[in-house]
Amino acid sequence: MARQKDVFYFDGFRRSADYACQAAKLLSEVMHDFNPDQLRERMDSMHAIEKSADEVRHDMMDELVTAFITPFDREDIDELGHVLDDVTDSIEGVLNRMYYDNVTDMRDDAVQMSDMVVRATESICELVNELPRFRHSKTLRELVFAINTIETEADHLFIESMRTLHNTCTDPLQVFAWHDVYRHLEQCSDDCERVANTIDSIVMKNS
Numbered sequence: 001m002a003r004q005k006d007v008f009y010f011d012g013f014r015r016s017a018d019y020a021c022q023a024a025k026l027l028s029e030v031m032h033d034f035n036p037d038q039l040r041e042r043m044d045s046m047h048a049i050e051k052s053a054d055e056v057r058h059d060m061m062d063e064l065v066t067a068f069i070t071p072f073d074r075e076d077i078d079e080l081g082h083v084l085d086d087v088t089d090s091i092e093g094v095l096n097r098m099y100y101d102n103v104t105d106m107r108d109d110a111v112q113m114s115d116m117v118v119r120a121t122e123s124i125c126e127l128v129n130e131l132p133r134f135r136h137s138k139t140l141r142e143l144v145f146a147i148n149t150i151e152t153e154a155d156h157l158f159i160e161s162m163r164t165l166h167n168t169c170t171d172p173l174q175v176f177a178w179h180d181v182y183r184h185l186e187q188c189s190d191d192c193e194r195v196a197n198t199i200d201s202i203v204m205k206n207s
Contacts, residue, residue: 010071010131010132012057017128026042027114046095076198093187094181113186117189135207147196
């Protein structure tokens, strides 16, 4: 029975990671083929992904309330579910801000940042897949390091993108809009790193 319950949690983590990856790929598609007239429609698609991710988290929390045996500490299960859900929420937040800040043209460095988020979420999917066998995994630590590296690269790109924005953009409304979008793109990478660090902490506590 305990093993079946373990599968439930690990499957929930996988599904949460997959929804984060779906959201990241949708955001990247929007930015690569940017059309401001389609933003409202793409927001609806993104919200459907975010809603599905929320349902996974709610199901896991409902189970956690009554569970007698869990694969690791309840607090760690709750935290990992929370930070995985945060990734999808943050990605949706980028698209929402592009819409209500009225972004009209795409910037190349923003496209690069969105691609970094895709890479990070793909690594999260791999990382979560390794979690059930963390005591014997040969790649888990490498995946944590890879996500940390992407976050560092995203930080550097964020700084340079903000400098370029303020040096080249003459429309104050677009400066404000892109300041908001860049900040939330950078938050997506930060949230991906939080997932990696949370899993790293869980592994250390249970090894």
